Amino acid sequence: MTDETKTRAGFVALIGEPNAGKSTLLNRMVGAKVSIVTHKVQTTRARIRGVAIEGDSQLVFVDTPGIFKPTRRLDRAMVAAAWGGAADADVVVLLIEAHRGMTKGVEAILEALSERTDSRNIALAINKIDRVPVDVLLELTSKMNERFNFTKTFLISAEKGHGVDDLRKWLAAEVPAGPWLYPEDQIADLPMRMIAAEMTREKLTLQLHQELPYQLTVETENWEERKDGSARIDQVIYVMRDGHKGILLGHKGETIKRISRASREELNEFLGRKVHLFLQVKVRPNWLEESERYGEMGLDFKDGN
Numbered sequence: 001m002t003d004e005t006k007t008r009a010g011f012v013a014l015i016g017e018p019n020a021g022k023s024t025l026l027n028r029m030v031g032a033k034v035s036i037v038t039h040k041v042q043t044t045r046a047r048i049r050g051v052a053i054e055g056d057s058q059l060v061f062v063d064t065p066g067i068f069k070p071t072r073r074l075d076r077a078m079v080a081a082a083w084g085g086a087a088d089a090d091v092v093v094l095l096i097e098a099h100r101g102m103t104k105g106v107e108a109i110l111e112a113l114s115e116r117t118d119s120r121n122i123a124l125a126i127n128k129i130d131r132v133p134v135d136v137l138l139e140l141t142s143k144m145n146e147r148f149n150f151t152k153t154f155l156i157s158a159e160k161g162h163g164v165d166d167l168r169k170w171l172a173a174e175v176p177a178g179p180w181l182y183p184e185d186q187i188a189d190l191p192m193r194m195i196a197a198e199m200t201r202e203k204l205t206l207q208l209h210q211e212l213p214y215q216l217t218v219e220t221e222n223w224e225e226r227k228d229g230s231a232r233i234d235q236v237i238y239v240m241r242d243g244h245k246g247i248l249l250g251h252k253g254e255t256i257k258r259i260s261r262a263s264r265e266e267l268n269e270f271l272g273r274k275v276h277l278f279l280q281v282k283v284r285p286n287w288l289e290e291s292e293r294y295g296e297m298g299l300d301f302k303d304g305n
């Protein structure tokens with residue numbers, strides 16, 4: 001049990017350009033592989049990616065898609081989702097790449113951050129420090145801090161783990177005092193549910209071409225351990241439009257069957273036991289705009305929070 005007079009909890013948003021290393025950092029902080037690391041850009045979008053416990057603090061990470069210059073309509077929606085996550089967070093961490101320095105993309109983010117009038121707690125994390133010499137790091141640190149008033153700067157290597165503990169400890173002290181946002185008994189289950197959802201989402205990305213994958217979200221609704229050692233996993237794929245549902249199902253449901261089979265096989269292998277996977281497709285027009293952080297993982301907020 002946690003002593004609620006001492007506990008702290010809050011949302012942390014990781015923002016940064018595509019490929020900055022947000023997923024890698026998140027996996028490190030949470031300590032379980034919850035978000036799929038890929039070489040492709042723009043694979044993640046705003047939603048809860050993990051919950052970390054550090055001492056008496058609970059950190060709920062809101063992962064966001066890479067923030068980039070919106071050109072197409074869809075890109076704009078993704079940027080909105082990214083900023084949505086950042087706007088709601090108690091602490092924002094801007095992640096940049098040491099070897100790329102202050103790119104145009106980083107400048108655009110800084111500009112957007114400067115436009116926000118609320119005094120926010122924004123930290124800078126310079127990632128991939130394993131790729132550059134110390135003098136380059138120091139120069140970049142001062143350049144970035146001249147340009148923006150960061151609460152604190154961290155030099156890290158998400159991949160190798162350098163500096164990540166310091167960042168997590170600092171975040172733990174920065175989130176507001178209050179009861180944990182996520183029930184203790186659900187945390188253990190959470191990474192598995194997210195991994196399972198990510199696996200299906202990955203299959204969707206691979207099997208569906210064009211842009212559709214960015215307009216859908218997968219949630220694991222139910223996870224049931226069966227007596228025979230197998231697991232029944234129910235997932236819902238939310239799409240924005242009726243038309244998308246048709247594409248996803250395919251002729252006589254062939255597309256969704258193919259996706260389901262691929263995901264089930266990977267889950268079987270990952271879990272080392274038989275999995276019964278049930279996929280459902282639902283239309284939820286506004287899922288991108290909705291504040292998923294409350295609903296998606298079953299967060300239950302009392303009035304006033």
Ligand SMILES: Nc1nc2c(ncn2[C@@H]2O[C@H](COP(=O)(O)OP(=O)(O)OP(=O)(O)O)[C@@H](O)[C@H]2O)c(=O)[nH]1
Nearest residue numbers: 019020021022023024041042044066128157158159
């Ligand atoms: N050398 C080095 N590479 C890193 C480090 N951290 C992450 N990477 C690599 O950078 C690439 C991008 O990392 P991701 O974690 O997928 O980046 P992301 O910001 O989540 O990317 P999006 O999902 O596109 O927004 C991967 O190939 C990582 O292995 C680091 O500290 N050092």
